[in-house]
Amino acid sequence: MTLLQLAVHNLLRRRARTALTVCAVALGIAAIVALTGIAWGFEASWQKANDSRGTDLIVTRVASENSMPSPFLAEAGTRTLKGMPHVQDVVGLLSEMLSVSADAPPVFVFGWAWDSYLWKHLQLVRGRWPASDEEAGVVLGSIAADLLHKGPGDALEIEGRPFKVVGVFESPAVIENGALIVTLTQAQQVTDKPGKVNVLNIKLDGDASQKDAEAIKARVRATMPGYIAFTSGELVRQNAIVRIAKAMSDATILVASLVGTLVVFNTMLMSVNERTREVGILQAVGWHARTIIRLIVGEAVLLTLTGGVLGCLIGIAAATGLSHLDLMRGKIDAVFSPLFLAGVLALSALLGIAGGLLPAIKASRMLPARALRHE
Amino acid sequence: MSANATMDTGLAIAVADGPAAPALRTRDTPWIRAEGLQLQFDRGAIHALDGLDFHLCKTEFVAVVGPSGCGKSSLLNLVGMLEAPTAGRLFIDALPYADVADPAAFRRRHFGFVFQSFHLIPTLTALENVLLPTIGARDARRDSLERGWQLLANLGLDKRARHFPAQLSGGERQRVAIARALINEPDVIVADEPTGSLDSAAARQVLDSLEAIRARTRITILMVTHDSEVSARSDRIVHLRDGRVDPSRDDRP
Numbered sequence A: 001m002t003l004l005q006l007a008v009h010n011l012l013r014r015r016a017r018t019a020l021t022v023c024a025v026a027l028g029i030a031a032i033v034a035l036t037g038i039a040w041g042f043e044a045s046w047q048k049a050n051d052s053r054g055t056d057l058i059v060t061r062v063a064s065e066n067s068m069p070s071p072f073l074a075e076a077g078t079r080t081l082k083g084m085p086h087v088q089d090v091v092g093l094l095s096e097m098l099s100v101s102a103d104a105p106p107v108f109v110f111g112w113a114w115d116s117y118l119w120k121h122l123q124l125v126r127g128r129w130p131a132s133d134e135e136a137g138v139v140l141g142s143i144a145a146d147l148l149h150k151g152p153g154d155a156l157e158i159e160g161r162p163f164k165v166v167g168v169f170e171s172p173a174v175i176e177n178g179a180l181i182v183t184l185t186q187a188q189q190v191t192d193k194p195g196k197v198n199v200l201n202i203k204l205d206g207d208a209s210q211k212d213a214e215a216i217k218a219r220v221r222a223t224m225p226g227y228i229a230f231t232s233g234e235l236v237r238q239n240a241i242v243r244i245a246k247a248m249s250d251a252t253i254l255v256a257s258l259v260g261t262l263v264v265f266n267t268m269l270m271s272v273n274e275r276t277r278e279v280g281i282l283q284a285v286g287w288h289a290r291t292i293i294r295l296i297v298g299e300a301v302l303l304t305l306t307g308g309v310l311g312c313l314i315g316i317a318a319a320t321g322l323s324h325l326d327l328m329r330g331k332i333d334a335v336f337s338p339l340f341l342a343g344v345l346a347l348s349a350l351l352g353i354a355g356g357l358l359p360a361i362k363a364s365r366m367l368p369a370r371a372l373r374h375e
Numbered sequence B: 001m002s003a004n005a006t007m008d009t010g011l012a013i014a015v016a017d018g019p020a021a022p023a024l025r026t027r028d029t030p031w032i033r034a035e036g037l038q039l040q041f042d043r044g045a046i047h048a049l050d051g052l053d054f055h056l057c058k059t060e061f062v063a064v065v066g067p068s069g070c071g072k073s074s075l076l077n078l079v080g081m082l083e084a085p086t087a088g089r090l091f092i093d094a095l096p097y098a099d100v101a102d103p104a105a106f107r108r109r110h111f112g113f114v115f116q117s118f119h120l121i122p123t124l125t126a127l128e129n130v131l132l133p134t135i136g137a138r139d140a141r142r143d144s145l146e147r148g149w150q151l152l153a154n155l156g157l158d159k160r161a162r163h164f165p166a167q168l169s170g171g172e173r174q175r176v177a178i179a180r181a182l183i184n185e186p187d188v189i190v191a192d193e194p195t196g197s198l199d200s201a202a203a204r205q206v207l208d209s210l211e212a213i214r215a216r217t218r219i220t221i222l223m224v225t226h227d228s229e230v231s232a233r234s235d236r237i238v239h240l241r242d243g244r245v246d247p248s249r250d251d252r253p
Helices: A003-013 A013-051 A073-084 A118-120 A140-149 A186-189 A212-224 A232-238 A240-274 A277-285 A288-323 A338-364 A367-375 B020-028 B072-079 B101-109 B126-135 B142-153 B170-182 B199-217 B228-232
Strands: A057-061 A087-098 A108-114 A122-127 A137-141 A154-156 A160-169 A178-183 A199-204 A225-230 B030-040 B046-057 B061-065 B087-092 B111-115 B188-192 B220-224 B236-241
Touching: A003 A160, A003 A199, A013 A240, A013 A288, A057 A232, A073 A199, A073 A288, A108 A140, A108 A186, A108 B142, A122 B030, A137 A140, A137 A154, A137 A212, A137 A232, A140 A160, A154 A178, A154 B126, A160 B046, A178 A288, A178 B046, A199 A212, A212 A225, A225 A277, A232 A240, A240 A277, A240 A288, A240 A338, A277 A288, A277 A367, A277 B101, A288 A338, A367 B188, A367 B220, B020 B199, B046 B087, B061 B072, B072 B101, B072 B188, B072 B220, B111 B170, B126 B142, B126 B170, B142 B170, B170 B188, B170 B199, B199 B228
Parallel strands: A108 A178, A137 A160, B061 B220, B061 B236, B111 B188, B188 B220
Antiparallel strands: A057 A199, A057 A225, A087 A108, A087 A199, A122 A160, A137 A178, A154 A160, B030 B046, B030 B087
16 A cells, blocks of 8 residues: 555545535636636737738727726827838727627627728638628627627617627637627718727838837837827737636635635644544554655545546536537637646646645644644 | 574474573673663652562563552563663663664564553464564565464464454454564563463463474563462562562572
């Protein structure tokens, strides 16, 4: 029998307590996995949407950390930006979360300039694109079409205005697959924001370097008071929703780690107290203090690693389930990288060490004769 | 470990050295020597041992007797390094107690314990209990498993190896404890009333087993007992009273 086998054996002696502790750790780890996966997925979805459009820089109002950048008149800014070196194209974009039917959750509605480069990364699955800037036609992302049960030829109301579904598309970004896209003019009319956009997308020419992009960002700061230019990654990271989601995920990691450590500490302390005489036997037969520590910490790590593996599975299942709810479909796409999951398992092991170490040290420091006399 | 200790303590295994000469030589020099040994509890309120002088030579079978509370078990705990003396001098293999850097390793190498209440782990089988001292030990023998089986077989328990303590009789449990005590080939068996919880037939069987082991291996035995039949089998009896050796009592069985 090895030390590991003995540790497993000891855990199985108190099956109910072991199961409860594993469940407690698993729930904590599941919360970490689900929330972190969703937070990262949210960030990744937005960044993918921006990246796949081929946008190099995004200009917004300075208060861009709001969940949706506040709208502004596009014309003057567009003119200024187009005069900057290496700027190939400047395209306005208006986006809002809007209700399109009483029995469906709100969806993102994007307004894109009709003839802009923004449309190029989309793949038309059915129907056609809007024929002109003035056409009250809407194209649906594949998830949105599924959620709304609409297809080409169907009628749709956006904020009470009638639209006709003209096509269904597929995008590399889940956010866009869950969205409706109309032309920028139509979006401005629907939202009563004529001439306004949330962001200006800048596409740089092929000769532009990272240094040129930085120069444009500096020039925006200097020449366009109240506006700021970001790369798509910077914009997403500045986004209030992304930051709140990440803060919640960090808080969950902290709380779940503390609770997990305390649960394991409590379990192992009870276990050591119950096994005082047994520890005395181990000492009497010549077990070294470090062997006793290895056994008890090993038991704690086995508990938390089992909880960690279970928690990962539960967390992935929960986040995947959440992202398939009608309310969330097309808005989040939870991300679970192998590195992240390995980190979670490492955290689980650390919880075991943290929770098991003190009880293990207590056991190793017992006086053998007293431990043997323990009733 | 001494020459004697290197001998296999399995009953069926032949003794490597000649039986007589080393035994006489080792008996001349105390392997364990205690001078003015004191053990106090409750901040000096209880004197379990009170200036005890004692010695134990290699290959001896010494029985420690005396009334309840006279310090018999305390003596065993100190000699077996399960407890540290409050005062006095204790030498084991000529080494002062305080100079033993790693008491656990020292205990594992030199002592095998047998307790009145067996102290077996109830959820481990007899064989697993026997192998307990070897788990996690860097210096454990590679053939521990085979040796565990052999020890159980030698004690007539090979068919009970997969049984849990609750499925064994008292005598069988104590023989499992003896096998566990022998797994690391110790120099000394320290036994605290090993027959105290057994009926006379089982007690006799356990004593016969210990004697048989001693006859083949010349292992040293230090045993606390209340049983005059047990002490009668020893080489020497140490009578304790009030935490000291009672000088008025003869130390021969």
